[in-house]
Amino acid sequence: MKRRDILKGLTLLPLASGLVSKAASIGETTSRPLKAPGRDLFKELGVTPVINASVTMTFLSGSLMLPEVLEAINSTAHDFADMYQLQDKVGAKIAEMLQVESAMVTSGAACAILLSTAAAITGTDPEKIKLLPNLPGPRAEVIMQKTHRYLFDQAVTTTGAKIIEVEGAEEMEKAINERTVMALFFNAANKSSISHSDFVAVAKKHKIPTLLDAAADVPPVENLFKFQKIGFDLVTFSGGKMIRGPQSAGLLFGRKDLITAARLNHSPNEAPIGRPMKVNKEEMFGMYAALKAYIERDHKKEWEDWLQRTKHIGAQLESLPGVKTETVVDPGPANAFPSLNVTWDQNKIKIKPKEVVKALKDGTPSIVANGREDHLTIGVVLLRPDQVDVVAGRVKSILQQAT
Ligand SMILES: *Cc1c(COP(=O)(O)O)cnc(C)c1O
Secondary structure (H helix, E strand, C coil), X not given: CCHHHHHHHHCCCCCCCCHHHHHHHHCHHHCCCCCCCCCCHHHHHCCCCEEECCCCEHHHCECCCCHHHHHHHHHHCCCCCCHHHHHHHHHHHHHHHHCCCEEEXXXXXXXXXXXXXXXXXXXXXXXXXHHCCCCCCCCCEEEEEHHHCCHHHHHHHCCCXXXXXXXXXXXXHHHCCCCEEEEEEECCCCCCCCCXXXXXXXXXXXXXXXXXXXXXXXXXXXXHHXXXXXXXXXXXXXXXXXXXXXXXXXXXXXXHHHHHHHHHCECCCCCCCEHHHCCCHHHHHHHHHHHHHHHHCCHHHHXXXXXXXXXXXXXXXXXXXXXXXEEEECCCCCCCCEEEEEEECCCCCCCCHHXXXXXXXXCCCEEECEECCCCEEEECCCCCXXXXXXXXXXXXXXXXXXX
16 A cells, blocks of 8 residues: 555544654554445445334444544544543543433443442442352342333343332332342333332432433433432433434443442453443443533424424325324333324225335335334434435335325
8 A cells, every 4th residue: 555545544534633644654554544435334244224213222223323422433443541540531521411429331221220230239349249140148139110120120130139029119118128239210111109209218218229220211301310319329321322322332320339339340340240241442432422412412403303304204295195194202201202103094005004114124225114003103313314305205105006
């Protein structure tokens, strides 16, 4: 490679000034651009790129990171960092932003649930940290409301703890004993027999740490601040949902002693239970940049943009006879944002919503949307601006062809 080409490649990298001449003198292996121009890895590997007209889902790679996040990742990829120091500094900034004592970046909300439970069991005791999940003696107990049991509570039992189900504040108080280490509140549960504040009050009375899982519960942005104010000791959010950080990152924040203990149970320490849930430098910088960008975003404008999208797609589809659309807002707390419901006269347009979903998925580009018996739902919040018309056009043409 000629020196001229090397320098051309370097301009693709957001390098600090002064590094250019140094890198060029080291040689081409260290100065190759991150992405060769025009290289399409989706194509190279035969992976189908998907348009997400649904909600954030782990199997569909979460959300798309915004330019601020990609910039944070690219601009920090060239240097090593001491991971203890990085977690210290990023954690301190996140704690400041969220108005809590302490915070850390985890590999996701599920990891945060596991680390919180581990922290509640071990504290800072190195012997216990080393033995987890095989501590001698009776199993530690974590209290949950019966109606809050969900798939992710396996992250609790992975530590060796067992879950004690309760209904109502009175039963919760009775269930607390010397083996109780934590009480977990699933924020998006359909039903609760204990309110947030009663849950916190009972736990505080008996000095039991509380964790609230609000993984998918922004927007609204206020939720990032709400639950620590109610008094939860720990709160977790996914990084890779609507905060739009790296999908393999999450936030755990709250009480300092618990975050300290959670960190001792986590990478970069070599042995503990959380070591396989490693978070690297790029995710940490990326998570920080994503959270900052999310908090600073114009949320009102973003909401209006989403409504514009549903209106725009709706108008295109309603130009077909027999098609009706309605903008609906999920009541939340998870996925509380607008999307578009589409219904049609199935005597005139002879295709079922689920068949439209399949046609969208099997077409090119592949589009993931949701269908029920009587309606199709088009999610708009995860579409790139250029994909809004693509989705509208495809749905319209599928319906048209069934006429
Ligand atoms: C998505 C989700 C999780 C898991 O979050 P990750 O960041 O993917 O680990 C946990 N709890 C709830 C309620 C979720 O919605």
